[in-house]
Amino acid sequence: MKIDAVQSHFILYVADQQRATRFYESVLAIAPRLNVPGMTEFALADGCVLGLMPEAGIKALLGAAIADPAAARGTPRCELYLIVDDPAAFHARALAAGGCELSALALRDWGDRAAYAQDLDGHVVAFAAIVEA
Numbered sequence: 001m002k003i004d005a006v007q008s009h010f011i012l013y014v015a016d017q018q019r020a021t022r023f024y025e026s027v028l029a030i031a032p033r034l035n036v037p038g039m040t041e042f043a044l045a046d047g048c049v050l051g052l053m054p055e056a057g058i059k060a061l062l063g064a065a066i067a068d069p070a071a072a073r074g075t076p077r078c079e080l081y082l083i084v085d086d087p088a089a090f091h092a093r094a095l096a097a098g099g100c101e102l103s104a105l106a107l108r109d110w111g112d113r114a115a116y117a118q119d120l121d122g123h124v125v126a127f128a129a130i131v132e133a
Contacts, residue, residue: 009041010080011051013058013069014121020052023120026097027090050080079124081114087127091115094125107131 014020021032021040033049034041040052055069069077084090088105094117095101102124105115114128 007047007049009049009051010078011053012078012080012119012121012123013055014052015055015070015073016120017052017054019120023094023097023099024050024052027094027099027125029093044082074122076118076122076124079126081126081128083112083130084127085129087113087115087129090127091117094119094127099125 012020017038017040021035024040024042025031028042028044028050030042032040033043038054038057042050044050055073059066059068059070082090091101091105099117099119102116102118103114105113105127108114108128111131112128113131114126116124116126119125
């Protein structure tokens with residue numbers, strides 16, 4: 001079976017939805033397309049959405065089937081790797097919004113120029129540009 005169109009939603013579990021919303025609104029320089037109790041969504045590109053869900057919400061939804069995300073708070077649980085036009089500007093906004101620098105903008109072994117930060121919940125966020133050969 002061939003998939004004709006895929007929409008991707010990447011959902012980060014966060015301690016404080018509104019705090020995380022303010023962080024990503026500042027970093028991405030866009031307003032959320034949805035911001036209601038229990039879910040915030042940012043449209044990143046056609047068919048790609050970044051969601052922010054309270055840790056308590058996913059725990060209530062799935063119950064004992066998953067470990068409590070709050071127990072791992074501050075431990076990197078994913079990497080959000082964003083290809084952007086100006087990784088330095090995105091990285092600077094992440095730091096200004098309270099993120100922690102993990103690695104400054106640099107040319108990486110795989111050919112991208114990328115900078116790494118940690119968001120307010122411990123998720124790793126990379127801002128990268130593809131370097132033309």
